[in-house]
Amino acid sequence: MSILIDGDDQPTHSNTRRRICNACERPAAVCLCDSIPAEPLSTNTQIVILQHPHEQRHRLATVPVLNKCLRNCQTLTGRRLRRGDSPLLDSLHDAASEQNPNQSLHAAFLFPGTDSTPSMEINQWKSSFGDADVDKFVLIVFDGTWKHAKEMVSASLPFVSKFATQVSLTYDIRVDGGTKFSSDLTLRKEPFGGCMSTMEAVARCLRVLEPNGLDIESRLVQVIRTMVRFQASFLKPTNRRPKLLKGSKDDEKKINSRSFCT
Structure with missing residues (x-):
């Protein structure tokens, strides 16, 4: 009998339909209900996620799970943010355009x-406000591959730059990003150090922005660890290939010449 691999890398027989959990909407074999909070976590921070259309069908997408974990989390599908997508963002844009001093x-x-669009580290951004404003934040996140996310940010800048500051978590472009072989929080290969899934990025931000941020971050990270553990259980053991140093063309000619002569 032939074997099929389902959307979560779970082997199933071709004549057997997968059982899906009604609560977390994942295959029963990788159900996350034991990790997802019984009631969505409440946050003072309002989160708006722009999800690239391609991510909707990605089996390792974390945004659907994040929506089940957080109460004040809104997900939009598209390739850019613009007026009319979200009443919340529209109100922020209008207040900024009118230079409304009462905007809280x-x-x-x-x-x-980047050099052309510098960002502020999120701890610094929060510290720039007074104590009275510590729980009045809106966090906008772009969900997609890094290539798609870069395109989405660029296309959204004419709108979001009017009312939102670009912030970042700590990252290091000089260091390779983590993989599922090197981290219990990484579902896909990341391009450089500090990059992470959308769900983990939101968890790290809420740690900074929320009064009880440490607890919220811990509960969200536990869900991610469970997802990674399920994913790892379907991976075959493998040895990572060592990186080869690239020599100059002259060195390659010498090596080829010696090989030919011998």
Whole structure:
């Protein structure tokens, strides 16, 4: 009998339909209900996620799980943010355009900075506000591959830059990102050090922004660890290939010449 691999890398027989958990909407063999909070966690921070359309069908997407964990989390599907997508963002945009001094919400969008679009470390951003404003934040997150996320941020800048500050978590472009072989929180290969899944990034941000951020971060991270553990259980043991140093063309010619002569 032929064997099929389902969306979560779970082997199933071709004549057997997968059982799906009604609560977490994942295959029963990788159900996360024991890890997901029984009641969504309440946060003062309001979270808006723009999810790339391709991510909706990705089997390792963390946003659907994050939505089940957090109460104040809104997900939009698209390739850019613009007026009309979200009443909350529209209100922030209008208040900024009118230079409304009574606007009490502070918005930020999360993405590593560049020379042309520098970012502020999220701890510094929060510290720039007074004690009276410590629980009045809106966090905007872009969910997709790094290539897609970069395109989404660029396309959204004309809108979000009017009212939101670009912030980032600590990252290091000089260091390779983690993989499922090196971290219990990594579902996919990351491009450089400090990069992480959308769910982990939100958890790290809430640790900074929320009064009880440590507890919220801990509960979200535990869900991610469970997801990674399930994913790892379906992986075959493998040895990572060592990186080869690239020599110059002259060195390659010498090596080829010696090989030919011998």
